[in-house]
Amino acid sequence: MRKFAWIFMAAMTVAGFSACSNSDDDVLPGMDGGNGGGGTTTPSVVITDTIYQFNNINDNYIPINDLCPGWTHEIVSPIGDDRSWQSAKFTSDQTGITEKYIKVTSYDSSNENAGKSYDLWMISPALNVKDAANKVFSFYSEYAFWAETASLEVYVLNEPKSTASSKEKLDVKIANPENSPLVDNAKEKYKGWVASGDISLEGKGDVVYIGFRYQGEGGTSATTYCIDDFAFGRAQVEHYLGESGGDTPEPTPDVDWSKAMSVADALAAAENEIISVKGYIVGCIKNKPSDTSFASFAEAQAAGDIEWAGAAEFTGTSQVFIADDPNETDGTKCILIRLNDNDVARDLRNQAQLAGNPDRIGMVIYAQGSRWKHYSLPAVTKLSAYKVGE
Structure with missing residues (x-):
């Protein structure tokens, strides 16, 4: 097992x-x-x-x-x-x-x-x-x-x-x-x-x-x-006794990521809706930004708090922007994926954060979670599943 x-x-x-x-x-x-x-x-x-x-x-x-x-x-x-x-x-x-x-x-x-x-x-x-x-x-x-x-x-x-x-x-x-x-x-x-x-x-x-x-x-x-x-869809299994030190049951098949929506559709989704989205990593918010409640992407970018492709250094660790276009730099066409609000998100952070990993720009990720806000910007939070790569 x-x-x-x-x-x-x-x-x-x-x-x-x-x-x-x-x-x-x-x-x-x-x-x-x-x-x-x-x-x-x-x-x-x-x-x-x-x-x-x-x-x-x-x-x-x-x-x-x-x-x-x-x-x-x-x-x-x-x-x-x-x-x-x-x-x-x-x-x-x-x-x-x-x-x-x-x-x-x-x-x-x-x-x-x-x-x-x-x-x-x-x-x-x-x-x-x-x-x-x-x-x-x-x-x-x-x-x-x-x-x-x-x-x-x-x-x-x-x-x-x-x-x-x-x-x-x-x-x-x-x-x-x-x-x-x-x-x-x-x-x-x-x-x-x-x-x-x-x-x-x-x-x-x-x-x-x-x-x-x-x-x-x-x-x-x-x-x-x-x-x-x-x-x-299966016969009843033996009751799993929890954290007893033994093997846990086999995980069942993964999310059907072929149903993942585009970033454009994710941006239009209702708040609190559970969604599955696919996109390319295109940037992040820098570590310790000047504000934690941006009125808009334009305000965040004007303050120098957005790190896009080509940045001299990436410092953001708590989230990444994804977009439908791997070369996107228009923040209104991006959605944040939060990487620090539960264990699933922190697991993805190890594979997706841009701090120290500039080569991850353009990498495809899939994320399932709640359509909400982070730094007052459109985001997917409280992840329940993810996938890295096509």
């Missing part, structure tokens, strides 16, 4: 990554309003074979939609509450192993949310059932602090929202006091993981979504539910 050292978030296989803003994208099967269809727009992430083991989790409390591109979190009630399906790390008193997974709860030790009723959804990326070789999905569940006032349900949806026009509740195996493995150590809060088994999606639609719905009453008595090892 290979060590899981690649940079792809949550071991995600993307069979057809495309951006909604790209009008040239083909309409995917089932997305044209027909069987299983949810409209006429192409989802940002579509998968045919994947397993999410959430090994990219470094911190607690990261909402699922910020952690994994294509996943959706929805708070139906209470309005204005900020609880979410979110990342979690737990080190077992019994084994010393640290596990990483997604959890949700209405439990509050302070009882400050007593009287509130929670209805929280976590919805998978689009699952391309039509083209999947194995039309099944599976997951592992676990619980803590059992209470009859909370429940977990699983649905197949034709749209990534709780109000989907087609919504079917599935009869699946979920952790409960009767089926969960016993834990010998009395200090343990969490019970053992329970496998759902392979759940068929035959006849459910060409492209579907899986919705996990948590309902619970706030207060000091509420069940916490955990989800891990979500798989689609």
